[in-house]
Amino acid sequence: MSSLRARLALSAYRLGGIALYPFIGPYLAVRAAKGKEDGARKLERSGYASANRPQGPLIWFHAASVGETSAVIPLIREIRRRDIHVILTTGTITSAKVAHERLGEEVIHQYVPLDLKPAIKRFLEYWQPDCAIFAESEIWPTTITELGRRRIPQILVNARMSDRSFARWSKHPSLAEALFENLALVVAQSDLDAERFRDLGAVQVLKSGNLKVDTDAPSYDAPTLAGYMKQIGNRKTWAAVSTFEGEEGAAASVHALLKEHNSQLTIIVPRHPERCDAIEAMLVEQGLKVARRTRNDILSADVDVFLGDTIGEMGLYLRMTEVAFMGKSLFNEGGQNPLEPAMLGCAILTGGHVQNFRDAYQVLARRGSARMVRDTEMLARGVHYLLTNDTARRTMIDAGFVAVHDMRGALAATVKGLEPYINPLSVKARLMPKTMANG
Template identity: 45%
Template sequence: MRTPLIARTYRTITAALEPGVIGLLYWRRRKGREDRTRLGERQGHPSRPRPKGHLVWVHGASNGETLSLMPIVERLTQRGLSVLVTSGTRTSAALIARRLPPGAVHQYVPLDVPRYVRRFLDHWRPDLALVAESEIWPNTVFALDERQIPLVMVNGRMSDRSYRRWQRLPRAIRTLLERFALCLAQTTEDAERLARLGAPRVFVTGNLKFDAPPPPADPRAVAHLSGLIAGRPVWLAASTHPGEESAAIAVHRALAKRYPNLLTIVAPRHPQRGPEVAALAAQAGLRAGRRSQGMPPDRATDVYVVDTIGEMGLFYRLSPVVLMGGTLAPVGGHNPIEPAKLGSAILHGPHVHNAAEIYAALDEARGALMVKDNAGLARAVSELLGNAALTRAMARAAGEAVQALGGAVDRTIQSIEPFIVQAKLGARR
């Protein structure tokens, strides 16, 4: 398929901007947003040798997308294929390092600059590429097409906001989507939007996140912390953003008289904000401890700040009540499936458009409850902490709702089976 003019223009512009991209990378490194020891990977330089044999490239942008792909990665390695997993954030790299099965390796995805993409593909030479959700990078899409490497979108998403934005560039998005061998969408709405934008082969397979295993936790750590907080009412504000930590602290102060031993756990979405969150608690007259400093939540701790990576499995197991962050702040909501699978009653704010289907299912099953503001959050937390039977009923309903929505991994594997066979044969499209 001939590379269209719009693609050649984009390629020329991004190539010309490469010096600025290098400057951006080094700025991000200074800010702690890039891994200092692996910055070359973002420019397509490999830090590991390519495994022998046939290889599938699997890409997810960040934590949730990449973790949802782990069952697919496991299935592929079980079929005898090597798997390269890429992501774009430091937190996702840290999480993935602990969960990759034998036969899979992780690299940071190269930025969408022609030379970086070419260098990356020259080294890894994938036989098949799977990208999660809405990762559509033009230079990468066209480079795969030119090399006749099949490209499949899995767990595909096309939000209403993204759909409206792409409608302003109809020829550009059609040119890109036509180069996907297959688009596997989470919902009927996602599939319809992708089809209207020009994807020729679209199927609904469901959301992979419903099938992802819950995050692990060291049983010894669970037992140790459970002993430290035994007898205390505990709740968790997870994956929080600015403004939501203040809400959690305000709730703690409002409930302190009724629950004098209350422990509020706050896990900011970006762990580097730990000092900021602890300072907010101190300004409110509360005693804060930070996980990153090795401080356990002793009896004097009011607010415990979890500013570490890869420990949410531990703290979901300790917290019967969880507020999911990104829902009181206008972010769009983070994935509530993990706490649902680990036995928590879930609270959330009104901003859930990034995961509307999941929250709707949980709300309908009465496994989750929406709160509109700080006052509503305080009332809900107070009621759940004071009513263990209600909390257990909500947690059970949440777990059952998530389980009922599973099956996307099997449907995805069935859909990409012809491409898996091609990859194992080393065949090209």
């Protein structure tokens, strides 16, 4: 694609957004009816503010969902310690809840405006951010070009580029360069990610490591965990978490294969809880008794499967076991983040499709805290081995703790990379009268 064609493609994208803008209202109303939007705040998605802009320097952070939000929270706190105001946008109701619970009044939260020119323009004209920091892989053409026109530095932190995304962008190098050259800085998770961003046109790129390693372990409700552990008693447990279609069936097969050897409880936490009705029906059809978190079902001795059908409680589910299989890895390419189970003391099993978290799995596997399985039969053998071999399980758990400790440092590296952008704002903020700075 030539440079001219790239510009034409971006212009067509913007014009298409303008044409679609009148239909935002019905679109958001449908999503709100399905529980995918906060109905009371849906105007924020059109760029309308629901809070006052404070006086003084302001940085716009954007994190799409729960994982990205949790990853940037320590970085946001570093920015706030420098007296710089922060507006944090997220794209999901759950991530908004996480932001409120963990940051409270430290930041202004808004739902991210849709990548349509009228919405983005309205958002930027009101908030007038001094800098924009996006998490991981958020590349929105209209947002990027509108920030570029206003000469607002835009930075990608904890940046990663999956195999699939890199292949897609590589087919359109001029379009990729027209977008990525707008990024003032890319702070990549790995050397491979950094190389890919450079190849696609990003000019200033550095490697930091994964910010998720520098976050706190997922929170949990202690009385709830204590209650469940009392119900479980001496039963062995294992968990299949962040599962995708097909993997719940594999977990059920593993449970059936092991049931004659162990009186185990299988915990299944699908990546998308809205699938849980269908998953429960499948499990029941196989003769398994299911308890669900949302029903507050008792984990009695005859319960086979505990279905974790909530969002934001991974800290609870992972603390109920010491053996965790990470989903989206047996039948779907990409994998899921293994750092949380490593932090929480789980021996980790995964399928072979872990491209999106390649570096983390390589470190964990090298340390001996994660093992890959090819199929359901191998998964069953792995679960059985770990449930019945306390020494092997403990060795993997301890190796995970060491690996996570050794992987830390991304936060400090990221802050150092951001200093040319945040230090002037910090000086400006501290020179302002306190009453004005806090306005």
